[in-house]
Structure formats: structure tokens, C-alpha cells
Amino acid sequence: MIQIFLSSLFVRGFVLGFSIAAPVGPIGILCIQRTLSGGFSSGLASGLGAATADSLYGLAAALGLSALSSFFLNWAVPLRTGGGFFLLFLGARAILSRPAHTAAQSISSRTEGIFASSVSAFFLTLSNPMTILSFSAIFTSLGPVFSPVLLVAGVFLGSAAWWLTLCGIVWKLGAMLSPAAMLWIRRGSGVILVLFAVSVLFA
Template identity: 45%
Template sequence: MDFSFLYKGFILGFSVAAPVGPIGVLCINRTLHKGYASGLTSGLGAATADLIYGCIAGFGLTIVSNFLVGQQIWFQVIGLAFLFYTGIKTLTRNTSQAKFSTSYNKGLLNDYTTTFLLTITNPLTILFFLAVFAGLGLSNTKQDKFASILLVSGVFIGSAAWWLLLSGFTHKLKKMISDSILKRIDLFSGLLILFFAFILLYDLITG
């Protein structure tokens, strides 16, 4: 049994999660406002969506993957709506006393669900995983099933590890941030999320 696929999946998952995107911005912002648990839970929502798409690609569920890719426009529209809503909500959030909040567990299901939906509405992720599986020489055979399980599991663990580190580091800095700085962070975060939304809107219009 070749357990190297678990390691490869870990590196892949960590690398995919690390670049700054709307999920990363949300993770940081929610950690500052609601605590470590909220930021980590937000990240795990995205990691779960990646796990699902990885399973679809890894186990040859071509009917499902073809359907999702074929309906990508509708998924992108849903994702666009979520991004605009989240960006506006971030811009208009009341930051008063936010950094002293102790309600870490408040709304964790909502935190998890929103990032899960933001990630799952990007079915092109399947194409990424299909390319990875093909590049590693994994075909839809029984011998490759165990390797596929290890790779997909590694992706989830690697992604979760990144969100664990990001949330933990942000939480450590939380007490050093004043309300005025937090307000600026909210402004920047909201504008950045809206920027990602406009990029998606541009792709929809020109695509």
C-alpha cells in the first residue's frame, strides 16, 4: 500500500487553500469578530466542499461531474449572489466591541454553511481534481480506489490544516487590534469580497 498519496493530497490541499480568496477573507473577518471557532468552522465548510468535489472526480462519478460542469452558469449565479450579499454585509457590520466578543459558538452552522455553499457553487473545481488524478496516473480501477481515498483524504486534511493555522494566527492578533483598525479591516474585507464578485460577474458576462 502506497501511503504517499496521503502526503501528496495534504500538500495539494494546503496549497489550494492558502491563496487569498473570498473564503480566506471571510475566515479572517469572522475570527476577528466572532472568535477562533467561527473562523475555523468557516474554513472547514470550504474544505468539505472540496472533499465532495474530490470524491466525485476521484471515484469516476462522471454523470455527476458532467451535470455540475454543464450547469456551471447557474451555480456561478448563485455564488455571485452569495458574494454580493456577504460583501455588503461585511461593509455594513457594526464593529463596536466586536473584538471583545466571547460568543465564539454563535452561528457556527451558518458560518459553515455559507462557506460551503460559496465553494460548492464553483463546479469547475471538479475539472481541477480530474486533472490532478490524471496527472498522478490514477484511473478508475479497483487498485486505484485506495490511492484515491488517500489522496482525497489528504486534500481535506491539508486544507483543514491551513484554516487551523490561519484562524489561530488571526485570533492571536485579535487583542492587538483596536476598534478603528477593525473598522478599516471590515471596509477592506467587504471591498475585496465585492471585487471577487465583480470578477465572477465579468466572467459570466464575457463567457
């Protein structure tokens, strides 16, 4: 009976993580842009960084860590402002991006900055502390949770499954596009990131 309960708790966490990650927002656009410009590993690293941040917020909500929750909520405005300017920077960089002139440059762009991609997406996701309130409301609706770590593990793997799927599809489609088409798609994604940044900064 206990094993069945824990299993269902993990599955609920997995479904929750997948459904939270699936709506296309700034992180989704960023992962698409990075997959096209840096390859599958760069896009996936960004997604896993975001999944880690969501899991941290989820763990704080599930364990009732009021001190950590209060800290993030008290710093909500500075965090959102910082995240907005960072989105603005990423969008502008994508708009101004240029195609690689040589095969060596192309390979280099696909293999460098994997750690940086993950860390930047992690902190960008943390810049929205209201996520903690969303997790708190969802976990409250689930009733008493006897294994919050297992639930949050499900959330992380569910989110990771979405990013793996999204980046895999974009990577396959990107291989069919010409360098010129990929460049304009990256620039278009940069415009969308700038629009997200403006909405964050002036909300």
C-alpha cells in the same frame, strides 16, 4: 510495501489540499473577516466548510463519478451567479458592520452562527464547479489511484491544516488590535469581497 504506498498517497493528498487552499481568494478573505468578527471558531468553521466542498469535488473526480461531475458542470453558470450574489451580500454586510457596544454583544457575536458559517462557506465553494476539472487533471497526472478515499482524506486534512493555521494567526493578530482597527479591517475585507463578487458576476 502497500502501507508505504498508501502512506505516500495520503501525504500527496495532504500536500495537494494544503496547496489548493493556500492561495488567498474569496474564501480566504471570508475566513479572515469571520475570524475577526466572530472569533477563531467562526473562521475555522468557514474554512472546514470550504474544505468539505473541495473534498466532495475531489472525491467525484477521483472516483470518476461522471454523473455528479456533469451535474455540477451543467449548472456551472447558475451556481457561479448564485455564488457571486452571495459574495456581494456578504461583502455589503461586512462594509455596513458596526462594532459591538457591549462585552455581552461581543461574546455573543463570537459564539453564534458557527454552523451557518460552515454551511455558507460549503455552498459558496460549491458554486465554482470548475474545481472538479482541476482535481481531474491533477489526479490524472498522479496515475492510477488504488485508494481514492485515502487520497481525498489527505486533501481534506491538508486543506483543514491551512485554515487552522490562517485562522489561528489572524485570531492572534486580531487580539492585538483595537476595536476601531478591527472594524475598518472588516470593512476593508468587505470591499474585497464585493470586488470578487463583481469579477464573478461579470466574468
